[in-house]
Amino acid sequence: MINTGSRTYFGLAIGAFISALLYGFITNTMDVGAWTTLGGSGGVDAILGPLTFGYKGGVGDHFGYAALMGFAGLSVGLGAITTAFRDGDAEAIVQVEASDQAFADQPPMGVVPWPALFAIGIGIAVVGLSFSPFLFGLGLFVAVLVGAEWTLTVWSERTSSDPEVNRAVRGRVIWPLEVPVGVAAGLAVIVFSMSRLFLATAGLGAAIIAGALALIVLTMAFVLSARPSINRGLVLAVVLVFGVIVIGAGIWGGVADNNKDHNTEEGAASSTAAPGGQTVASLLYPSASAASAAAS
Structure with missing residues (x-):
């Protein structure tokens, strides 16, 4: 059985691994571009590289990739330790100490998406x-909002x-702010991600x-x-997966759009060269160019 504390660490590990x-x-x-790479001969290596930790392909920026993978591995280790010690469960403590005395135990918390969203x-x-x-x-x-x-x-x-009683207390404290802020933030993230994706695939x-x-x-x-x-946990999982896909597509669209703009600027800069290999400066100031050539 996976306890509440272990789920927190395993959720962080899954999120860091996907990131x-x-x-x-x-x-x-x-x-080169994601679509160009996937359509060419390097598509398989581009996918297998991050999955195999660089053994079957590249992983891009090594520092960021290693930091995220290291965080995922650390979270898995902490989750395994928390599972082994049963998260301080009262029944487990009684079994370990071979005692008949029962300890007060907090009822288990419900399923919450905050670790994965964080x-x-x-x-x-x-x-x-x-x-x-x-x-x-x-x-x-997003991290600060989810952390709160x-x-x-x-x-x-x-x-x-x-x-x-716990749910009623939480509702009185956070619901007046949670619903409008959460809906506005979610819509803003989805709209921005979709705009980046549509700009990249016009x-x-x-x-x-x-x-x-x-x-x-x-x-x-x-x-x-x-x-x-239908099961509430299943609905929550589907919504989270859909949100991750949309946000990931938006990140890809933003990167692809920036690369497109960068290539356009390079093309515009190269088009300023004059015919015959002459530069614009040599055409505007022929005497100065001739003098510099003679001096060299």
């Missing part, structure tokens, strides 16, 4: 540290031994992506309306 894979793939393909925010901040100040600020904002939610959830769970590609996303959202809404008793 490391995305970071390694993006930094490894940013010079790891995603940190991953976005790390990626933005290399590519975009906006992404860096966005990742920090996580703290309030833990505090409310320790208020009493009655889960209903034209028919953007139309196809928009249609596919609309179809996915419509399908999810139909399933939820047809099966209102």
Whole structure:
């Protein structure tokens, strides 16, 4: 059985591992372009590189990739230690001490998405540290917001031994701010990610992506309306996976759009050269160019 504390560490490990894979793939393909790399002979190596820790391909920026993978490994180790010690569970303590005395035990907390969302925010901040100040600020904002939610959830769970009372206390404290701020922040992240993706795949590609996303959202809404008793954890997992995919696509779109602008600037700079190999300065100031050539 995986305890509450272990789930926290394992959630951080999964988030850091996924962020490391995305970071390694993006930094490894940013010079050529992700679609160009995937369509060419190096597509398999670009995917296998981050998955095999660089054994079967490149991982891009080694420092960022190693930092994220190291954090994932550390979280796995802490989760394993917490699982081995049973997270201070009262029944486990009684069994270890061979005692008949029962200790007060806190009821288990419900399923919360905060550890995984906090790891995603940190991953976005790390990626933005290399590519975009906006992404860096966005990742920090998500991490701070999720950290506050996580703290309030833990505090409310320790208020009493009655889960209903704990939920009521949390609702009175955080709901007036949680709903508007959470909805606004979520919509802002989704809208910005989609805008980056559409700018990177302008034209028919953007139309196809928009249609596919609309179809996915419509399908999810139909399933939820047809099966209102569906497991809440499953719905939460699907929404989180969908959000991670959209945010990851937005990060890729932002990087691809920056590369496109960089290549356009290089092309514009090279087009300023005059025909015949002469520079613009030699055409504007022929006497100075001739004097410098004679001196050399």
